[in-house]
Amino acid sequence: MASSRTWTAALLVIGDEILSGRTQDRNIAQTAAWLNVQGIRLAEVRVVADVQATIVEAVNALRARNDYLFTTGGIGPTHDDITVDAIAAAHGVPVVIHPTARAMLERHYATRGGVTEARLRMARVPDGADLIENAMSGAPGIRLGNVFILAGVPHIAALMLDALTGTLEGGLPVVSRTIGCWVPESEIADMLGATERAHEGAQIGSYPFFREGRVGANFVVRSTDVAVVDACVADLVRQLEAMGHAVVADGI
């Protein structure tokens, strides 16, 4: 059985394209969902620009206070790809060419004009780092201590996460159940708070919405103990129905 201590991770999204609004981030939700399955809680996220000092500050703050730090973005071959340099600087180590990554590039470019200096940039890693190889892409991610450096393109980041599945120590995964109700949040706010307090270890999130001209809310109950989730959901359903509200299983 997994340990009951809570393991946490931070995510650092690196890229001007997110901050400019040009690109809709997909890595936060994707990484969060993957971490849940590993029994690791995503505790905080930062999005920063392609500026070395900013990345260094964020990397050192986040890796110190979480079990793991994931970064996405900035590992391509162009001038705006400075993640490897920044993470090396944050750790006080030089950037080196990783021999396995160089060999992968040499194989890939053998019939495509060979490895140029620009292409060789993709084999650069902080000294002491390991590669996160993956089945589908020639471009590996990079691991340095508790820092995992992933691609910015979401489907490549997903391949790198797949390669890490089951390799990181985590705790009990969080279990959640959702129910929905066509009720204004403010009518049941006190009941929700009292119900959460009555079920130790349960957390109730309330997510209101407006649809088809009516207000409603989904309630998400989370805990690392499935019995606590079930008891809390049953209690919520009983109280909502006693107040005359129909409850929709699995949410609206």
Add this chain to the structure above:
Amino acid sequence: MASSRTWTAALLVIGDEILSGRTQDRNIAQTAAWLNVQGIRLAEVRVVADVQATIVEAVNALRARNDYLFTTGGIGPTHDDITVDAIAAAHGVPVVIHPTARAMLERHYATRGGVTEARLRMARVPDGADLIENAMSGAPGIRLGNVFILAGVPHIAALMLDALTGTLEGGLPVVSRTIGCWVPESEIADMLGATERAHEGAQIGSYPFFREGRVGANFVVRSTDVAVVDACVADLVRQLEAMGHAVVADGI
């Protein structure tokens, strides 16, 4: 003519639902795009959990080093909505009932059972705050100094941003143009870097992709000076075409 100093904003996204992966964030891209039009650059984003100490720390770090701070989420009536309390605590002021917000609630609930204690929670603001009223929603946002407290539901946050349009001091808006090319990034990496250095005030972002079995990249040129953008784009196009690559205007 607007000032040429750079105005910056930070965004603090508050909510367990983003960190759990349950909800795909839409407020980062929406706020970023709106800020661009106001001549304000989104400099950094943090996503934090519904935990008061965490919110307080982030609010104080972000509001100190940016001209503006926007927050989204946590302003509803339920027990997990702690944004107002946290931002009041960050400023060292008490939470009070805003008279205008109370009057709005009394009007709204006059024929719906009156204002209960739970409903009155939605009129709570940090002492000294103003409301961000908006045309379409009865729920106002809140402004306290340089901190703007918005709803978490993206279309309500958008109404609050609309209400603020044109009211914040900003600088020159950033202008951008995008071109696309079916070329591997690594082939033109050196050229991109040299071109950026040759056009002072221009920034070139390179965003690779894999589509239809081929690799390509879009190049986004940004500057506050449209003439600099145009000159830099023309230079890029000339060099890409000289290398034998067709350029797609407005990106691929």
